[in-house]
Structures are given as C-alpha cells and as structure tokens.
Amino acid sequence: MATLPAHRIAGLYLARRVRFGMKFGLETMRALVAEMGHPEHAYPSLLVAGTNGKGSVAAYCDVALRASGLRTGRYTSPHLVRVNERITVDGREITDRDFAIAVRAVRDAAERLVRRGVLEAHPTFFEVTTAAAFAHFRRKRVDVAVLETGLGGRLDATNVVEPTASAIVSIDFDHEVYLGRTLAAIAGEKAGVLRPGRPTVIGPLPDEARKAVLARSREIGARFVEAHRGARLVRARAGGPASHDGVLFDLRTPTATYSGLRPLPGAHQRDNLLVAVRLLEEARGAGVPVDLRKLTAAVARTRWPGRLERLAGDPPLVLDGAHNPAGARALAAHLRGGPPFVLVFAAMADKDVRGLARELFPLAATIVLTRPRIARAATVDELRRRAGRLAARAHREPSVARALSLARRLARAQGAGTTVVVAGSLYLVGAVKAILERERERRRPQRAGTPWSTPRK
Numbered sequence: 001m002a003t004l005p006a007h008r009i010a011g012l013y014l015a016r017r018v019r020f021g022m023k024f025g026l027e028t029m030r031a032l033v034a035e036m037g038h039p040e041h042a043y044p045s046l047l048v049a050g051t052n053g054k055g056s057v058a059a060y061c062d063v064a065l066r067a068s069g070l071r072t073g074r075y076t077s078p079h080l081v082r083v084n085e086r087i088t089v090d091g092r093e094i095t096d097r098d099f100a101i102a103v104r105a106v107r108d109a110a111e112r113l114v115r116r117g118v119l120e121a122h123p124t125f126f127e128v129t130t131a132a133a134f135a136h137f138r139r140k141r142v143d144v145a146v147l148e149t150g151l152g153g154r155l156d157a158t159n160v161v162e163p164t165a166s167a168i169v170s171i172d173f174d175h176e177v178y179l180g181r182t183l184a185a186i187a188g189e190k191a192g193v194l195r196p197g198r199p200t201v202i203g204p205l206p207d208e209a210r211k212a213v214l215a216r217s218r219e220i221g222a223r224f225v226e227a228h229r230g231a232r233l234v235r236a237r238a239g240g241p242a243s244h245d246g247v248l249f250d251l252r253t254p255t256a257t258y259s260g261l262r263p264l265p266g267a268h269q270r271d272n273l274l275v276a277v278r279l280l281e282e283a284r285g286a287g288v289p290v291d292l293r294k295l296t297a298a299v300a301r302t303r304w305p306g307r308l309e310r311l312a313g314d315p316p317l318v319l320d321g322a323h324n325p326a327g328a329r330a331l332a333a334h335l336r337g338g339p340p341f342v343l344v345f346a347a348m349a350d351k352d353v354r355g356l357a358r359e360l361f362p363l364a365a366t367i368v369l370t371r372p373r374i375a376r377a378a379t380v381d382e383l384r385r386r387a388g389r390l391a392a393r394a395h396r397e398p399s400v401a402r403a404l405s406l407a408r409r410l411a412r413a414q415g416a417g418t419t420v421v422v423a424g425s426l427y428l429v430g431a432v433k434a435i436l437e438r439e440r441e442r443r444r445p446q447r448a449g450t451p452w453s454t455p456r457k
Helices: 006-018 027-035 054-067 096-116 125-139 183-193 207-220 268-285 292-301 325-335 353-363 380-391 400-414 426-443
Strands: 045-049 072-075 087-089 144-148 165-168 199-202 223-226 232-238 247-252 257-261 309-311 317-320 341-345 366-369 419-423
Touching (some): 006 096, 006 125, 027 125, 045 054, 045 183, 045 268, 054 268, 125 144, 165 183, 199 268, 247 268, 257 292, 317 325, 325 353, 341 400, 400 419, 400 426, 419 426
Parallel strands (some): 165 199, 199 223, 317 419, 341 419
Antiparallel strands (some): 072 087, 309 317
16 A cells, blocks of 8 residues: 655644634643744744734744844744645745654654643644644744734734744734624733733734733733834835835834835735834844844835735736725725725635625625635625625625636626725635636646646645
8 A cells, every 4th residue: 555645644634633623722732842842942933913914014024034134934824725835934835845744743742642641632733733833943943933823812822932022913803702702802812922021012902902901011011012102104205116005105113214115005004014113123122133224125025915915817806815894994995996896705604794794895896705615614695694785786606716707707897997806714815816826827838748737735
C-alpha cells in the first residue's frame, strides 16, 4: 500500500480537527506549547486583536518590519483559498513540506499529552495551526512575529504569547454568542491581550468599549496608548494612477512625521494604518529595531487580499469579506456614490444577516444570494427569509460558481461600468478566488511538451 505524502497526512489530521469546532480556554494551548519547548518564546511578538481591521494592521506591520531588514513571521486567519496562507515568513506562504513538518510536531506533542492523560483529546483546528505557526517561526529563526487573534483575545489560542506590544484595532458587535451581547462584554474579551507594564495601542472605540478596556488596563497596570491621541492624519496631495484611492496622506504622531502614505482602499483603512504605525512605534520603543524611515514605501507595498480587493475584468470585481454590520458599513461607505454593482452575497448562519443586508442590499442594482460549501453557511432560502423585504428581488443560486456567472451576465446587461461585488463572508470570497484561479489556469497557454499547470495546493 502506497504511503501518503507528509502534507496529505497533515491535511487529514487537520481535517479531523475541524469537526471539534471552536473551543475557548488556554489549557490545551499552554500544555501544547510547553510540551513543544515553548516555541513562542523564541522571538518577540506583536499581538493584534479587534472586531475588524486586525488583519490589515498585521499586514501593514509585517511589510514595515520586513522593510527594516527583519525576518518576520505572520500568522492570520481565516485563509481564503489555502490553509498555507495563514503562516508566512518574509511574506512567503509556508510550503507544503514545512507545513507538514510543523503540523507533525504539534500532532506528536498532542499524542504524548493524551497518552499521559494531560489532555483528554487532541487540539482543535485553530489550536493546531496556531501551535504550528509558533513552531515554524522558531524553526525559520524569525526576528519578530506578528500574530492576529482568531476570536476575542482573552481565551484565544494566540494569547499564550507574551507580546512585546499589542493592539485592539476596533470593537463592534460580532460573535456575540461567544464574546457577549454588549460592547463592554466584547471589550472585556478583547482586553485579554493587555499585559502588565506593556503597551497596547487602541483604535477608535465606542465609549462603552473604551471605558471597559481602560478599566482593565488600570487594573493590571498595562500602558493604554490611544492611537489618535496626539496624532493627525491629513490629505497630502493627489496620488498617481497606482494609488488605491487616488489620495496620499501625511501622518504626524507625538514622536514623528510620515509623509506620502498610501493606505489600503477604504476610509476605514486610515484608522487601521494609524493603529499599525503607533504599534510599530511602541515596538521600536520596546527594543524591536524598526526603521520607520522606510514606512512610506512599506505602506505603499502592503496588500491584504479579500478586503476591498479590486480585480480588473469584464465586468470588474470587488471582493470584501464584510461579515459583520461594521464591516458592511465600511464597504457601503466605499461603494456609495460609485458605479452601479451586482452583489453576490453569502453569510454564515450565526451572523446578523439582516444587519448586513440593511447596509448593502439597498445599494445594489441586483442581488444574487449563494452559499459556499461550508457547514456553517446559511442556505439561500434562509438568507432570503432573514433579509426579508430587502431581498425580495434577489436571485437565489446555491452554487457559488453559477452565482458568479449569473452576476457577471447581469452586470454586463446592466451596462458598461457595472461592477460585481462579492461580500458577506470571507469563505465566499475564498470560494470566488479559487474559481478565478482555475479560470486563469485554463487560460494559461500550454507549453510544448509540458502538462497544464495545476493550482497550488
């Protein structure tokens, strides 16, 4: 019988972990990293939490640290197409071989712990990928790691690290079943990333949430650094054709001035950029050798797929996760007043479907409801029912591939300039990106004597 490749074995192990869902609590992660010799202690870390924007902040920081000549690890979630996306070193996704090595190290440690009775069961998918990231970063000898929390902060698997500095980018309603049904309760969970004597950079928060985080910082003696206090971001001059929104900005903080910054698309990215810059300043103050003279070039090079990602084509596409009402409001602000668009929409069953619909559906020329192939996703009939009259004119197409095809036809019929917007779930965005990858592969010319290329695993 043929032996499975190592990366297939790692994939099967992870697939079995998915059915255990989410688990709050750090007992398993603490036991796991201890058994693995605490890989998370091998490098300084920046830990980024928040309802929205934390991935963008992690991306800004990662590129800026690399521009400073540092070898960086970055851990984010969820992935869009391949699980390898979650773990990068120097901006490159972990290879299948290295991923298999890292997962094998986690699996072996878990098996020893289960045998000794320290753990009752193997870790969840997120715990495995988090521990695998820690192990991979140690093996690759990174100088610094940028870590995005998965859910909340206090009991999130990433929170076993002792961050040099941390950030809470934003707080709004999402995952209320797990984090609480008030902004103060959600803030209390996010505030778990605070550490005594260490800085946490705080983005613009609702007053109720800000008070909860401030109270926690005073309770434990953490430094509470408000990103906007003493800072000013102003429009500099019209950008060239390569600028995301056609505008450059100058940023003045209490310690420095940065000129000609080009944030990622969307007005909300200005707040995210400010949090990232203040986090990098705090990291430098704590001993991480960040060269902030290179910040302008680093920001211009930053990309964050699936978040207001614009793709050329006929018709052009805009991909944005927008999986909670705050994210949908940010997307709506970007789309309002722009060209007409056809909306391809899906959402997880535990999301505020009506809240998302209220922000996005009235702006769309036409709506196509669909469902990515994931157990948590709401069916198209459920989306229609929960959105109510907002979805009265929506098309229903369960297949994402057929939904995208329908949306393209509708956009072309609408007229030149009409865009297709894909939103409501990062899982939907990932499914569409996978379809686009396959389309590109089919269009790629075949070289004489060689097989057609296949998508990366």
